[in-house]
Amino acid sequence: MECLFHGDMQLSDKALNAYIHCIRGEEHLLHREGGKVFLENTFISSLLKRDGDPKVFLPMNIEDFHWYLAVLNAKKSELKGLERQIKLAAKHKELYQGKWSNLDVASWPVIEKITTQMQTDGVSCGLWMINYMEYWTGSSLSDNVTQDDITMFRFKLPAILWDSRLNTKKGHQNLDHNMDEDGESSSDVQIIDTPLTSTNTQELMFVLCTYIMGIDNDKYLKKHWIQSTKPYPISLSLQKLKDILDVNKPMDTDCFNMVVRMIACNDVLFLLEDKFHYMDLQFCSITKFGRDPRLRAKPDINMLAKLLECWPDMEYDVSDCKQILLPFSFMGHFTLYVLNMDTRSIYIMDSMPIPSWFKGDHPSMHYIHNIHYIANNMNAAMELANPTWKDDIYMWRRLVPTWVPRILNWDLSGFLVINFMHDWNGIRLPCICTNGNDLRTKFLVELLKYKDNESKDNIPEEIQEIIRHIR
Template identity: 30%
Template structure:
């Protein structure tokens, strides 16, 4: 009966942790307590409704389950069970998978991701939180700690810049795996936040050091996992940041226009002319972009500020702005496929999938610093694709 109840589709707690917090445990009332003569004697405990021991009460793939089997599993052998040991940082396989049975309760990919991310959020040990679980050196060093992963999973936190830069690196890595015929006509160049930092948008001149031509040109370099030259790219995808929120400038070198993709509400001061919001940014970006692109293509002197400007419509609006970075990354991944942009608006799903992508990154030099039980869960998740 217990097996039937646990695996039933009507069980709302199916696939969930047994107890997420103390509030979920019903302590009951004193009137619910029955005093036994010898509570430590397991031989005196019996099932409430005893049927014939040989009577079959349930059948599974391994055969029939009798009343005697239930008596043995849930009563006679109960006191013999081994306690679950959890270390100070909670890095045990039993803790990670408690409440999930791969036999009686089939686990979906989403379930596995939820369990793994819940585990990461439950880590409280200071030493573990400071550990680097993701590191990449090419084209420059980025390190992401366990604490950074927790910040990603917190839906009320902005994405930090190094995590965004790492996400763009993952995009370029995925792009390199696409069939060549799919990208030959509309090749994209993904920029990370280095260009935005070099421009110094929103900073006073005395707090900003102007970059060199070589530094600007590096933001247009081919990604290590790919083989192209910037002049062969139709689109340059330039992420930008306004007051903590991300936006995207799509520079089309064929049609010579710039598309602005903004996921925040239009502010009152520019509702009559929405382009005003981007005016200062595109002026500053245009000056530095001309320098960078001219380094790659001698004699190029176009001014993208003078190109046609378009504001992308039909995009989701993030009222609080915490998830604009994830929406920008989605836009970058979808741009150029000649299909309508379809965004995933579930912030929790976006963030959790991003954490899995980070931990599964094949060029992660810290992959083997990740606990073995988590590595195994990542392998299991990958198999469910």
């Protein structure tokens, strides 16, 4: 099952066979246009020793590199290939002659039914193949499947296999749909009742994601699952939580600010000798960075100074903090600026590589406009929050560390910056995961585990039980 939990891995034949075994158990999928079909698994050494089915669906593999589906139609003496490179040997015996009138399979015509490229990555061919097997009617696909659908299907597949009535390892839990207050099912995915039999963190996380991705009730998606009113109100709807798992969407501002709040109010940090002050995206919001300067009003310095106050239930003064962690966002691209008060240094942590067209003498010059903007506003705010402040941040040394992980996915920058803030020890970052699915899933789980969540009662008990078991 491990291959199902990593978005950059191809599916193993065991995982493919498990799903094929599940769809074999659905009677309606064994009857397609032209009659009954047989859904072969990947072990096809005796693939043509079947005498009762005029059609055979064959999973094919090219040198452990690529999966595709071939459909043999004995009634029409026709071999339908859903991809190129189909070559079959013609040594077939013991086939029922009434339905297999022509045993010379090598002479059957090859008809390509799908000629346009549908797969856009390098690892999901197995998922495409089993979807073809499920949705091929005999002449066309019964459903319009996209790469996004396939990516989400990877999330669902572990839960489908685990939840299958054919799964003998599951036990005998009673399954039921989660119902909302109007008696409507909020999801087409079933969740096991407590107590849970699994304690595998990855398995539980994927069951959780499967449940959330399966919810399509508009009214239910508007419910607030997470809420906090200190130091200012933030509410996260189920739709926003669902969007976290959407690989085509960047970090949401409210979700980001909520997690910063969770980091900043962590009791463990209060015990540390070197205090850090964590800021959220309120700085960008108040200063209105990115707007035309001619249309941008002068920021309220009192509001900026308020951002330098200690977080609720945390007792410290910004003048006592060794470092200030300031996240910056523009058009969905997130960067972290760490202001080190002791060394008068600015660490610039950007997960996106500096573009090749940049010709500056020092990498920090790529960020000079942002630094100038941050320095002007932070200097004014610091003078108000700390009367002893007499420095100019713009004149500080600027560092662009080479050990910051780099990726090319703009939409993941917010998830990485949150990890930078959480894992920063004042000197450098540890090794940080850059896998998109893992980053998004971990972020969602951390939000749902928020101990001071004021809307916890809106989260179904089944989900709360799963969260309690995730370590």
